[in-house]
Amino acid sequence: MGSMFRSEEVCLVQLFLQSGSAYNCVSELGELGLVEFRDLNPNVNAFQRKFVGEVRRCEELEKTFSECPDKFYLIIVCITRIACIFARVNSSFVSFFCFLFVPYTVENKNVNKIAEPLYNNVQEIYLNQLYSNKVFPLQPSPYPVLSPRQVLTQTETFLQQLLVRAVALLPQWRVAVQKCKAVEMVLNLCSPSVTDKCLIAEAWCPVTKLPELQSALREGGRKSGSGVDSFYNRLPCSKPPPTLFPVNSFTSGFQNIVEAYGVANYREVNPALFTIITFPFLFAVMFGDMGHGLLMALLALYLILEEKDPKFNNSSNEIFRMMFGGRYLILLMGLFSIYTGAIYNECFSRGVSPFSSGWHVEPMFKINRWNASVLAGTPLLAMDPVVPGVFTNPYPFGIDPVWGMANNKLTFLNSYKMKMSVIMGVIHMTFGVCLSSFNYVNRGQISNIFLVLIPELLFMLCLFGYLVFMVIFKWIIFTPDQSKSAPSILIHFIDMFLFTENAGNQPLYHGQTIVQKVLVVLALCSVPIFISLILPPPLPLLLLQTFDTADVYMHQAIHTIEYCLGCISNTASYLRLWALSLAHSQLSEVLWVMVMRNGVKWQGYTGSVALFVVFAFFALLTVAILLVMEGLSAFLHALRLHWVEFQNKFYGGSGYKLSPFCFTSLINASVPI
Structure with missing residues (x-):
C-alpha cells in the first residue's frame, strides 16, 4: 500500500559488464524486467554504433519470419492442388495398371515355340504389327514402380510434418530473435571502457530491486563462463528519477485514468489510491439507477470471470481492449450505481417500496x-x-417512494441533488488540498504548510465550507412542519459577501452576521499570504545564481489567482453531478412512459406478443441510450472532476514513467504471427 500511495524509491546505477558476459547479463536483466537503461551515446548515429551489424541480422531474420505466412499459404495451395490431382488419379487408377508391365521383342523363327502358351495364358497379348509382324508378350518390370497412391500419400505426409514442425518452432524462433535484437540494442546504449575489456551502462533501478540486480549480473557471468563478475555502483543524480507504481489487474485501470492526465512527479502522492473509491462513486451519483447499475455490474463480472480467455486478451478491437482493461473499474461503477440508485429509489425509473412510507x-x-x-x-x-x-418519520433508507406520485417531485429532487452536489464537491476539493501536506513534508517544505496549505484551507472553508455548514444546519434544525418559515441560504450567502442584513430573511442562529463577517475577513486575509510566499533562498542557490525572485513572485501570483478563482468555478463545476443525475432520471422516465407503458396496455394473447416486441425495443433503447451514451457521458464528467477539480489541488503530473527493459513487454507488444 505504501508504494501505491507514493512511488517507489528509484536510484541511478552504473553497470560494469564484462565483454564476454555482457550479452548474458543484459539477457538476464531483460527476463526480470528490473532496470531502464540510459543512452550513453546520444551523439552517435544509430548506424555507427558497435552492435549495429547484429541488429541488422536480427531484422533480416524478422523480415524472413514475416514472410513465412505467405510461404505457408503457398504450401497450402500446393497441398490442395495435389489433393485434387490425387482424386483424379484415384478415379482412373485402373488405367495406370498397364504400366506395371513392359513388352519385349520375339524373333520370327521362335513364333511357333511360344504360340501355344500365348493361347493358354490370359495375361499375354498377341499383337501383330503391320510393318514387322512381331509378337509382344507382357513381362513384369525389373524396376520398382511405386503406385501413385503411395507416392501422393508419402508426399502429403512429408509436407504435413514439415508444416507442423515449422508452425511449432516459428514462434520460438521469432521470440529468440526478438530477445537477441533487444539485447543488442541495449548494448548499443553502453559505452566501452578505456581498456575496452568491459562495457559501461547506466540504468534506473528501484532500490528494493538492487539485490536482484546483483544476482542477475552474477547469473549472467556464470552462464557465459566469465572469470570476473559484473557489478554495479550507485550514482548521484541531479535529474529527478522516474516514477514507478507497482500495479496489478485491479489497480491498473485506475492508474491509467490518472496517468492519462499526467504521470506523477517522483515520490508525489498518487491520486489513483483514492480514485479507486471516489471515481466510481461520483460516476454513480450521475448514473444512479439500481437496474442500470446491475446490468453494468453483470457485464463487468462476466469479463472478470473470463479474463483468462485468449479471445479477450488477444482481441484486436481497441475499444473492447480498453473496456476489458477497465473491467474492475466498470464493476465498481455498477455496484456504486446500485447503491446510489437505492438512495434515489430508482430501478429502471420506477420506485420500490421495501419499507413503509413516512x-x-x-x-x-x-x-x-x-x-x-x-x-x-x-x-x-x-x-x-x-x-x-x-x-x-424519515424513510429508513433513501428517498421516500411517495415522492414518485408527487407533482412537485422534480422540485424536491432538484433541491436535494443540487445541495448534495455542492457538499460532495467541497469535501472532495478540501480533501485534495489536505493531501498536498504529504508532498510538502516529503520534499522538506515545512514552511509551505503554514504559508500555503493553511491559507488555502482557510479560503476554502471560510467561504464554501461555511456554505455546506448552513445547508446541513438548516436540514437538522428545521423540521418539515417548519419548512414554510425556514430562511433562504442563498440570500444569506449573498449578504455574507455584501456585509449587509436582510430583515425579511431571518437568521439561522444567533450572531450569524458577526460570524459571517469574520469568515469573509479571514478568507480575504489569506490571499496576501499566498502572494508574499517568498522566503530567503538557500545559500547554495545564491552562489549558483539559480534563484530568480521575479520568476518566483510571478509563479506564486498566478497560482494564487488560479486557486481563488478555481475554488469558485470548481465548486460550480460539481453541479454537473446534479445535472447528469437529473438527465439520466428523466431519460429513464421517458423510455418507460413512451415505450414500456404502451406494452402493458394490451390484454390476452395479443398483449403477450405486443409486450414481447415492446420489451425488446425497450431493452435495445435502454442499452444504447442509457447504458452506453449516458454511461459514457457520466464517465467523462467524472474524469473531468478528478483531473481538474480534485488533482490540481495537490498533483503536479509532470513526471515520467519508469519503463524497465523487459522481454515480456516487448513480446506482448509485438504482433503475433
Whole structure:
C-alpha cells in the first residue's frame, strides 16, 4: 500500500559488464524486467554504433519470419492442388495398371515355340504389327514402380510434418530473435571502457530491486563462463528519477485514468489510491439507477470471470481492449450505481417500496381537510406536514417512494441533488488540498504548510465550507412542519459577501452576521499570504545564481489567482453531478412512459406478443441510450472532476514513467504471427 500511495524509491546505477558476459547479463536483466537503461551515446548515429551489424541480422531474420505466412499459404495451395490431382488419379487408377508391365521383342523363327502358351495364358497379348509382324508378350518390370497412391500419400505426409514442425518452432524462433535484437540494442546504449575489456551502462533501478540486480549480473557471468563478475555502483543524480507504481489487474485501470492526465512527479502522492473509491462513486451519483447499475455490474463480472480467455486478451478491437482493461473499474461503477440508485429509489425509473412510507393520508381525512367533495373537485391534493400524523418519520433508507406520485417531485429532487452536489464537491476539493501536506513534508517544505496549505484551507472553508455548514444546519434544525418559515441560504450567502442584513430573511442562529463577517475577513486575509510566499533562498542557490525572485513572485501570483478563482468555478463545476443525475432520471422516465407503458396496455394473447416486441425495443433503447451514451457521458464528467477539480489541488503530473527493459513487454507488444 505504501508504494501505491507514493512511488517507489528509484536510484541511478552504473553497470560494469564484462565483454564476454555482457550479452548474458543484459539477457538476464531483460527476463526480470528490473532496470531502464540510459543512452550513453546520444551523439552517435544509430548506424555507427558497435552492435549495429547484429541488429541488422536480427531484422533480416524478422523480415524472413514475416514472410513465412505467405510461404505457408503457398504450401497450402500446393497441398490442395495435389489433393485434387490425387482424386483424379484415384478415379482412373485402373488405367495406370498397364504400366506395371513392359513388352519385349520375339524373333520370327521362335513364333511357333511360344504360340501355344500365348493361347493358354490370359495375361499375354498377341499383337501383330503391320510393318514387322512381331509378337509382344507382357513381362513384369525389373524396376520398382511405386503406385501413385503411395507416392501422393508419402508426399502429403512429408509436407504435413514439415508444416507442423515449422508452425511449432516459428514462434520460438521469432521470440529468440526478438530477445537477441533487444539485447543488442541495449548494448548499443553502453559505452566501452578505456581498456575496452568491459562495457559501461547506466540504468534506473528501484532500490528494493538492487539485490536482484546483483544476482542477475552474477547469473549472467556464470552462464557465459566469465572469470570476473559484473557489478554495479550507485550514482548521484541531479535529474529527478522516474516514477514507478507497482500495479496489478485491479489497480491498473485506475492508474491509467490518472496517468492519462499526467504521470506523477517522483515520490508525489498518487491520486489513483483514492480514485479507486471516489471515481466510481461520483460516476454513480450521475448514473444512479439500481437496474442500470446491475446490468453494468453483470457485464463487468462476466469479463472478470473470463479474463483468462485468449479471445479477450488477444482481441484486436481497441475499444473492447480498453473496456476489458477497465473491467474492475466498470464493476465498481455498477455496484456504486446500485447503491446510489437505492438512495434515489430508482430501478429502471420506477420506485420500490421495501419499507413503509413516512407520509400518511389518514390524518387529512380525520380533521376533515379532505373529504369526498374535495377528492372529486380537486385534481391535485397537498399533504400538510403540520397536521399531526401526516409525517411521522424519515424513510429508513433513501428517498421516500411517495415522492414518485408527487407533482412537485422534480422540485424536491432538484433541491436535494443540487445541495448534495455542492457538499460532495467541497469535501472532495478540501480533501485534495489536505493531501498536498504529504508532498510538502516529503520534499522538506515545512514552511509551505503554514504559508500555503493553511491559507488555502482557510479560503476554502471560510467561504464554501461555511456554505455546506448552513445547508446541513438548516436540514437538522428545521423540521418539515417548519419548512414554510425556514430562511433562504442563498440570500444569506449573498449578504455574507455584501456585509449587509436582510430583515425579511431571518437568521439561522444567533450572531450569524458577526460570524459571517469574520469568515469573509479571514478568507480575504489569506490571499496576501499566498502572494508574499517568498522566503530567503538557500545559500547554495545564491552562489549558483539559480534563484530568480521575479520568476518566483510571478509563479506564486498566478497560482494564487488560479486557486481563488478555481475554488469558485470548481465548486460550480460539481453541479454537473446534479445535472447528469437529473438527465439520466428523466431519460429513464421517458423510455418507460413512451415505450414500456404502451406494452402493458394490451390484454390476452395479443398483449403477450405486443409486450414481447415492446420489451425488446425497450431493452435495445435502454442499452444504447442509457447504458452506453449516458454511461459514457457520466464517465467523462467524472474524469473531468478528478483531473481538474480534485488533482490540481495537490498533483503536479509532470513526471515520467519508469519503463524497465523487459522481454515480456516487448513480446506482448509485438504482433503475433
